[in-house]
Amino acid sequence: MQSNAIQRNPTHPNPIIMKIHLQTPEDIRPQIWKELGRASLGRHHEWRTPVLASVDPDGLPDARTVVLRQVDALAGQLTFYTDSRSPKVAQLQVQGAAVLVFWSARLSWQLRVQVTCSVITSGPEVEALWQGVKQSAAAGDYLSPLPPGAVLPPGTGMAVAANANAPAPTHNFAVLRAQVLQMDWLELSRDGHRRAQLGATTWEWLTP
Numbered sequence: 630m631q632s633n634a635i636q637r638n639p640t641h642p643n644p645i646i647m648k649i650h651l652q653t654p655e656d657i658r659p660q661i662w663k664e665l666g667r668a669s670l671g672r673h674h675e676w677r678t679p680v681l682a683s684v685d686p687d688g689l690p691d692a693r694t695v696v697l698r699q700v701d702a703l704a705g706q707l708t709f710y711t712d713s714r715s716p717k718v719a720q721l722q723v724q725g726a727a728v729l730v731f732w733s734a735r736l737s738w739q740l741r742v743q744v745t746c747s748v749i750t751s752g753p754e755v756e757a758l759w760q761g762v763k764q765s766a767a768a769g770d771y772l773s774p775l776p777p778g779a780v781l782p783p784g785t786g787m788a789v790a791a792n793a794n795a796p797a798p799t800h801n802f803a804v805l806r807a808q809v810l811q812m813d814w815l816e817l818s819r820d821g822h823r824r825a826q827l828g829a830t831t832w833e834w835l836t837p
Contacts, residue, residue: 654825654827654832657814657825657827657832658827658832659702661740661812661814661827662700662702664676664733664736664738665697665700665702665707665731666700666702668697668700668731669697669698669699669700674733675731675732675733675734675735675736676697676731676732676733676740677696677697678694678695678696678697679694679695679697679729679730679731679742680692680693680694680695680729680730681693681694681695681709681717681727681728681729682727682728682729682730683717683720683721683724683727683746684720684724684726684727685716685720686719686720686723691716691717691720693717695709695711695729695805696709696710697709698710704808705808705809705829706806706807706808706809707729707742707744707806707807707809708804708805708806708807709804709805709806709807710758710762710802710803710804710805711748711803711804711805712770712771712773712776712777712801712802712803713748713750713801713802713803714776714777714801715776715777715778716777716778717805718748718750718803718805721746721747721748721805722748725745725746725747726743726744726745726746727743727744727745727746727807728741728742728743728744729741729742729744729807730742736816737816737817737818738814738815738816738817739814739815739817740812740813740814740815741812741813741815742807742809742811742812742813743809743810743811743812743813744807744808744809744810745807745808745810746805746806746807746808747805747806747808748803748804748805748806749803749804749805749806750803754804755802755803755804758802758804759771759800759802762802763800763802768800771800771801771802772798772800772801773801774798776801809829810828810829811826811827811828812826812827813825813826813827813835814826814827815837821837822837823837824836824837
């Protein structure tokens with residue numbers, strides 16, 4: 630069966646239309662990883678911002694949008710940045726099992742990924758990545774005196790800037806690494822939807 634998809638060069642504003650022939654896991658698996666790699670580099674790729682669902686302390690689902698930063702297809706790992714004080718960090722340190730959901734209207738693909746997550750809050754890797762992040766506008770997110778989700782004092786609104794004369798705060802930048810366990814790939818098509826489940830070395834077709 631032939632699948633039509635639009636490939637976009639992250640550095641080029643106009644999409645390039647080409648046909649992708651996805652018939653077997655030998656076709657599907659590398660194409661999924663290729664799209665994930667493109668998403669980590671191109672901020673306009675729809676898979677750039679998946680939803681990460683974890684479990685809160687009460688055993689209830691908790692979901693939020695995250696930004697895909699790095700992809701290692703060989704190791705089967707996806708990397709995201711986060712504030713070490715965020716609720717999701719505490720949740721994932723207790724229960725590392727989580728699900729990532731990607732959707733692309735351009736590709737007509739949904740990808741659900743079962744992962745186990747680890748959080749790296751210190752060390753050479755964190756400091757090396759922070760050197761790049763601290764030069765960006767996002768640096769302030771990790772230098773905020775208040776943690777994500779903190780209730781603001783009455784009457785302050787969004788004006789919670791730190792005292793200009795205070796010493797520079799220590800950053801709260803952390804790396805969230807997701808080890809892929811299993812992928813559920815769904816392709817929507819007028820010729821018939823298709824769905825496949827792919828493990829590290831296994832695969833099977835599923836009813837869409």
